[in-house]
Amino acid sequence: MKIGVVSDTHLPLVSSDLPAELVDKLQNVDLIVHAGDHCQLETLRKLQQLAEVKAVAGNQDSPQLKEKLQQKLTFMAAGKKISLIHGHQFRGKNILQGLNYTFNDSDIIIFGHTHRPFNERLSDKLFFNPGSPTDKRLEKNYTFGIIEIKEEIKSEIIILKEES
Numbered sequence: 001m002k003i004g005v006v007s008d009t010h011l012p013l014v015s016s017d018l019p020a021e022l023v024d025k026l027q028n029v030d031l032i033v034h035a036g037d038h039c040q041l042e043t044l045r046k047l048q049q050l051a052e053v054k055a056v057a058g059n060q061d062s063p064q065l066k067e068k069l070q071q072k073l074t075f076m077a078a079g080k081k082i083s084l085i086h087g088h089q090f091r092g093k094n095i096l097q098g099l100n101y102t103f104n105d106s107d108i109i110i111f112g113h114t115h116r117p118f119n120e121r122l123s124d125k126l127f128f129n130p131g132s133p134t135d136k137r138l139e140k141n142y143t144f145g146i147i148e149i150k151e152e153i154k155s156e157i158i159i160l161k162e163e164s
Contacts, residue, residue: 001078002028004051005145007035007086007112008132010060011043015134018046021160022133022144026050029146031077035112035130036086041065058086058112072102078149080107087113087129096127108153117143117157128155 004026009018023046026032032051036058038044044065047053057069072085083103090098099109100122108126116139117131131143142160147153 001030001149003077003147003149004029004032005035005110005128005130005147006032006047006133007110007130008037008058008115008135009034009043010037010039010132010135013039013060013135018043019133019142019160023050025144025146025158033082033084033110035084035110036069036088037061037112038065041068044069054082054084056084056086059088074103074106080149080153082106082108082110084110087111096122099127100125108147115139117145119145119155119157126153126155131157133160 027050029051032047032053034055036056037060039060040062041064054075055069056073057066057071074083083106087095103109110128112129115132115137118129120127130145133142133144136142143157145157147155
């Protein structure tokens with residue numbers, strides 16, 4: 001199973017649309033996971049045209065999205081337990097400790113909020129933040145992620161070549 005992982009798109013606040021390169025690469029995935037701060041429902045709808053989408057609400061999402069989406073979500077994919085949260089809930093705390101405590105029996109924990117890509121295995125879990133494809137803030141690159149689940153879990157941060 002190939003999962004495209006996106007977060008912090010902040011549309012249309014920082015960009016008018018999803019980058020074409022991102023859309024192109026997401027057409028080859030089985031599932032898209034969005035870790036919040038879509039900002040508008042239209043962003044979610046665009047992603048749903050590409051593949052099945054699992055998503056949570058972020059702190060900058062519209063009231064309509066916050067009503068539609070949960071704050072956190074856990075689901076199974078290819079035999080692995082995946083947990084998803086935006087991450088703003090851990091402000092002022094060690095986010096990795098908070099994530100590990102909240103989702104102690106998950107195989108993969110996906111989060112956003114910081115706009116900083118993070119792809120590390122700690123203990124028996126993968127902690128994964130795809131960064132942002134449209135709002136890099138203090139980061140050098142616009143990014144998203146791919147997680148492949150076969151016998152093993154392979155995860156990668158993808159740097160987008162184009163500017164948002």
